[in-house]
Amino acid sequence: MNPADEHRSAADRLIIAAAGGRTLDTAELRFVREHVAQAGFSPGQTARASGLSGMVWQGRVLRGGDRITAADYHYLDHVVKREEWPLGTSLDDYVHSIRTTVSDPNSGVAVSYYRGFLQLSVIGNSGAFRGHGGFDWIVVEYRSDIGYWVTAFQPHAGLEVFRHMDRSALQWLQPQRGSTVWTSI
Amino acid sequence: MNSLIAHVEDLPGLFEEWDSLPEHVQVSESLGWDHLMADLLTELDQHYRAGEMPPEQASRYRDLLCKLKDALPIIDQLRFWRPEVSLEP
Numbered sequence: 001m002n003p004a005d006e007h008r009s010a011a012d013r014l015i016i017a018a019a020g021g022r023t024l025d026t027a028e029l030r031f032v033r034e035h036v037a038q039a040g041f042s043p044g045q046t047a048r049a050s051g052l053s054g055m056v057w058q059g060r061v062l063r064g065g066d067r068i069t070a071a072d073y074h075y076l077d078h079v080v081k082r083e084e085w086p087l088g089t090s091l092d093d094y095v096h097s098i099r100t101t102v103s104d105p106n107s108g109v110a111v112s113y114y115r116g117f118l119q120l121s122v123i124g125n126s127g128a129f130r131g132h133g134g135f136d137w138i139v140v141e142y143r144s145d146i147g148y149w150v151t152a153f154q155p156h157a158g159l160e161v162f163r164h165m166d167r168s169a170l171q172w173l174q175p176q177r178g179s180t181v182w183t184s185i
Numbered sequence: 186m187n188s189l190i191a192h193v194e195d196l197p198g199l200f201e202e203w204d205s206l207p208e209h210v211q212v213s214e215s216l217g218w219d220h221l222m223a224d225l226l227t228e229l230d231q232h233y234r235a236g237e238m239p240p241e242q243a244s245r246y247r248d249l250l251c252k253l254k255d256a257l258p259i260i261d262q263l264r265f266w267r268p269e270v271s272l273e274p
Contacts, residue, residue, distance in 0.1 A: 042209060046207050046209075046210055048199065048202065048210060048214065050195050050198075050199055050214060050217070051195055051217075053191055053195065064191075064194075064195035064198050065202060077217065081188050082188050114212065114215075114216070115211075115212055115215060115264070141216060143209060150209060150212055150213045150216060151216045151217065153220055155220065156223075156227075157223055157228070160223040160224065160227070161219050161220055164215070164219050164266055165266075166264060
């Protein structure tokens with residue numbers, strides 16, 4: 001096991017323990033945040049360009065069935081198409097904003113099972129990352145079994161987006177500071 | 186609304202490919218759909234029902250409702266979030 005895998009395993013073991021009811025102390029939560037902040041999106045062109053038909057990306061016109069990277073997909077969908085981030089936000093800027101949100105000790109952290117898989121969710125203020133079509137919050141979802149982010153977006157309606165029938169056992173490891181909105185579910 | 190329309194029109198293609206997609210991509214697709222249903226559709230519907238949409242936009246919204254209604258069997262089979270607004274214009 002290389003050091004990076006060892007680090008990931010340790011952080012993911014803590015996430016699993018937290019989902020099982022163990023309270024993480026401040027240092028453990030910081031360790032998890034640091035790990036998740038560095039995780040990034042899954043590499044490889046495995047994401048489907050759903051809903052992006054007609055958009056031009058890297059010299060080609062996309063069709064829904066095209067495969068692109070997960071980072072490209074979420075960037076095109078949330079930043080370019082929906083303008084949840086400010087105009088001119090680059091892919092690197094988008095990734096930076098996600099890392100910043102996850103690392104911010106004021107951001108809320110929760111664990112839950114989504115379609116049977118353990119996820120860690122981070123919810124922070126969008127602040128300067130809010131675009132014309134954006135909102136007050138950024139949600140980042142991380143899958144501990146694959147070790148990557150699975151989405152990052154700005155929700156309109158608080159935790160409404162967490163009400164999916166296949167999401168269960170939502171637990172807050174840390175509520176978002178300065179807000180009661182996020183602990184209402 | 187463009188984003189919603191594009192995703193709804195793409196549902197048949199997604200359904201065809203669903204079983205061949207990596208499981209984490211399926212989850213990502215499902216999460217993306219949650220965002221569309223919980224946030225965008227609800228907000229659009231509030232504007233539409235309040236009569237706040239310009240006529241051309243309202244017409245496109247009615248078309249979207251029809252497409253969503255037609256897509257309900259696929260939405261159910263994918264275990265995606267069902268629209269929680271009335272699909273009657």
